[in-house]
Amino acid sequence: MLRPRKPYKVLVVDDSAVVRQAMQKILDADPDLQVIAVAADPYVAAEKIRKQVPDVITLDVEMPRMDGITFLRRLMAQRPVPVVMCSSLVSPNSETLSLALEAGAVDIVCKPELGVKDFFEDACTVIRDAVKAAAQARLSVRPRALIEKKLTADAVLAAPGPRAMARTTEKVVAIGASTGGTEALRLVLERLPQNCPPIVIVQHMPEAFTSAFAQRLDSLCAVTVKEAKSGDRMLRGQVLIAPGNKHCVLTRSGASYGVDVIEGPLVSRHRPSVDVLFRSVARVAGKNAVGVIMTGMGDDGARGLLEMRESGARTVGQDEESSVVYGMPKEAFKRGGVEEQMALDRIPEAVMRLSAG
Template sequence: MAAKVRVLIIDDSATVRQTLASVLESDPLIEVIGVASDPFVAARRIRDEIPDVITLDVEMPRMDGITFLRKLMAQHPIPVVMCSSLVEAGSETLLQALEAGAVDIVLKPKMDVAEHLLESRIRICDAVKAAASARVTGARRAPIPVPRVGRDPEKKLTADAMLPPPTGRAMARTTETIVCIGASTGGTEALRAVLEQLPPDSPGIVIVQHMPEKFTASFAKRLDSLCAVSVKEAEDGDTVLRGRVLIAPGNKHTLLERSGARYFVSVKDGPLVTRHRPSVDVLFRSAAKSAGSNAVGVIMTGMGDDGARGMNEMKQAGAFTIAQDEATSIVFGMPKEAIAMGCVDRVAPLQALAKEIIKASSR
């Protein structure tokens, strides 16, 4: 049997510590080795036993989570998942956490609705397992393999839950190319690195990055302030334009649609697809249907297989496809699955992705 991912929970709320421990230990591949009410208690615990992953609250007494994260990454890097009751005002702080070295951000589970708790459990457990296999700067040990065992306890829906498969009919070529990008664990900083290199007249781009709701708006604003292209959180009906990047809002699926020569996005509710909402598979399938050979698909760092089937459909529809390479991926899961399907035209390191996107868009 595969070794379990050993997790240390740091949160000042006893109720949250108990709930998180229960949520994580419901997964047969996760073991909670301890809990701590603040970073000082956690530091003493880490001296005795080093966890594979830490879940860390932001606001705590004596030392806040961001300060502890920076000290941890400087002295003894361990994969960290920030776990927060995120509100709009706090999302900028969580962006700082990603810059400081956090692998991912998840929302604390809601206890009032059973469906919300189930979805929170899926998201939290998947984030912790992804973090366990992440490359953390300065870490002294190799990434931990987290194999899949048995079947998923919940039905894993495909993009069929949101839209039918492509018909296979070729789309007529146009002068406009649409770029669709999918990313997950490690993707926030990787996307910044790519978008900062793009010129202001780049082709229109639609991105799915797995992240919580309310976080995507701040993420888009941050990128908009750093990049030559315009970046915004996607709204239903937004037109895909040259020089504009649309970020799929958290907790909503985003689809590419076409009316005549105009491309636009539809933002919709719906079930988790490949355990995510938004789902890369949903975006990529919609691009295969609406753009066909006028599209470029890019799959980047992330755990799991979301996006692989959709990229295969894009490839079959005539799109050009690109995957981030293993050496520069924080987690080489999503790109690896797409490459294994044989649907990737080009594999490139992170620093070359922007150039590859421009080259593919002008072919």
Template sequence: MARIRVLIVDDSAVVRQVVSGMLTAAGFEVMDAVSDPIAAMSRLAREWPDVILLDIEMPRMDGITFLKKIMAERPTPIVICSTLTEKGARTTVDALAAGAVSVVAKPRLGLKQFLLDAADELTTTIRAAARVNAGRLARRQPIAAPVPKHTADAVLPPSAPIALMHTTERIVAIGTSTGGTQALEVVLTALPRVSPGIVIVQHMPEKFTAAFAERLNQICEIEVKEAQPNDRVMQGRALIAPGGKHLTVRRSGAQHYVDVIDGPLVNRHRPSVDVLFRSVARSAGRNALGIIMTGMGDDGAAGLAEMHAAGARTVAQDEESCVVFGMPREAIKRGGVDKVVPLSAISHEIVAVHTHRN
């Protein structure tokens, strides 16, 4: 099988040297490692990579401008390597909105050791990026390092009762990963102000989810915010799980609230879609709608099956509109999906829950 060809664009000599060696040792072909987008464009005139690893803050041309140029001319999987700062988080969200596949967070200090420690995460992320549907990139987090693969049992034991009582309080639970930032923008911006309460897991590193939620809140009619403990799931509001924390839903009377909790990685992720979906199955049962969207792997497949068994309606994004069809495919294979729809139809499914047309 042909090796994955990677172009590294980063003004840090340390990043170029360490990542080049790391990727070569892992079996990738490093096409080149250049210091800025101007040099990258000169290299791209002769040869094209499978994946571009891109810094944001660089001389002569910033990474966002370069990314938009690539997406306009020849959509290519791009992984952003961004600093863990407030400014870096905001800029990275812009990059994801412009079509980047994933983000790998890097610190300003201790960079070389961090890159060595994060080798598995970085190589896994680049391999995942190489398999995305490049045709979807023009319209549209990192996968964590290999660890023992926990199920939702590690956070929520499987023996709790399911909420069976039918109420008028409907909630929607959404799980997504690679390609999900733009997919969520398509869905949430299409919703009217009066929509059911929504809880979301988007696989994304710590410190980036707040900026992501803030950006969506500025362009949506509904309120979008990073979830905080005890936030109420309510009409006209979408709560996004903070990076590095699990998000669960509990019921109090006829209302639902969220908890933001620690716990082990589940399906190599924290937050995990399976954890969210299991909690919604228990707290809302048939009063819920579960939606699984574009993403690599199988996080959410088991949880969506639990929601289905509890009487919830369940929807999967179709293959043609996914950047990566992994998560929806696994959910469909497990028999937990009632309906498969294109991305453009998901907002209609959510509105139908609110208007009782389903």
């Protein structure tokens, strides 16, 4: 008889007693998570870690005595533990985002906004999922509950019809990623040439950070990277990042493609959802598209990638060895949505090759 798996041990580090209490309540409500300690600053956190090493740490950015980024750097150099950075909606900036990711943060989430019921419930789902995903993260691959209602893409878009889209001269690329995806996407986009095919990306990330994330990538890559806005056209050499807390869908006018940013419920526990993007691509681009699913926990994108493949698109999945969390690519592969499975460093070449055919 199989014994139930022990819950992941979590250490919550935040200088606000109200936030510490809220985070403990949110995380302990999930049977897969257990808050073993809380700390008001990194010095107290270090003492807690010496007594019991957690499976994952939630870490505030701004704290007294030592800021979260400095503590994160020291932690990764001495005793690597998966870390989810928690930040307020009111003070995000591209420098903080870049520093947190470069220092080794597995994910970044927004602190729960108390008193706003719908937002709070969605935030709880995102926080729990991010912490569980981080606890399973393979840090070595980095180069430097409550059961929530789980909706499918049907909640936002009707399933694509059986009719294949007419082939066009231009192909579009849709990429989906979650835990570990911020750095994985950087590695992919940095290797793409300036004339790469039009790309639209869903990376699970809070709304306060997607713009900064796009700015960071734009500063590092030959391609142009920007946060998507409704009406944006899909252009060669340009990458659009779906904004946090909104779904992003592909549109078509004649032989030209664009995107719309739309409201909607959490789909596959996420907003933006990879499934929503991939379904829209299957519906309007069909065989004129390439789909790529990368590192992340859960199954968001697995159904959508299969729909893309069934509509004639070429599809790629990141392999287990190079994934921080082999969840989304694994589910897509199991369901038959992945045509080619490969290591992260081979994906840029595959994007160019498949989009040229």
